[in-house]
Amino acid sequence: MSIENVRQHLKKFKLEKRIVEHEEVGDTVEHAAQVLGCDEKQIAKSLTFSINSAPILIVLAGDAKVDNQKFKAFFHTRPKMLLFKDVEKLIGHVPGAVTPFAVKKNVKIYLDKSLSRFPYVYTAGGSLNSTIKLSIIELEKYVEHNGWIDVTKGWALN
Structure with a gap:
């Protein structure tokens, strides 16, 4: 079960509670924001893509959209989202419950700069009805990521 994997992963940092x-x-940004009573932009959504047949995960703010030109400039290829049916097999979480914690070892994770404007955000917790509230500093520290990137549009520094 994905939420148990996330719990075990976070236990290493004493964050499982x-x-x-x-x-x-809360399987969409809109639903999660309603459940939490927060702005949609504070939901850290995790989008999954394939780069040269390898899965990647990008964590971005709920109000951000992937900018195709920025994505191509950074990854040197057009964005190709994973198929719904492949997400769990390749990432380790079902669509709607994807979190940057306890993913498969071969998945590269990137944090998008759209998140950096918030003191804290909410990520999925590994199930369709779970969340984790983390400061941006905690997110950066406890997610095994490959760096901060800028591949989004549609959000403003507010």
Whole structure:
């Protein structure tokens, strides 16, 4: 079960109790914001792509959209999202519950600069009804990421 994998991963950092399970499902940015009573932009969504047949995960703010030109400039290829049916097999979490924690070892994770404007954000917790509240400093420290990138548009510094 994905949430148990996330719990075990976060236990290494004494953060496993930060996972909150909700009665309602928060499988989209909109649903998660409603469940949490926060702005959609504070939801750290995790989008999955394939780069040269290898899976990657980009964590970005809920109000940000991938900018195709910025993506291509950074990754030297057009963005190609993973198929819904392949996400769990390649990433380790079901669509709607993808979190940057406890992913498969071969997945490269990137944090998008759209997140950096917030003191804290909410990520999925490994199930459709779980979340984790983390400061940006904690997110940067505890996510095994490959760096900060700028591949989004549609958000403003506010």
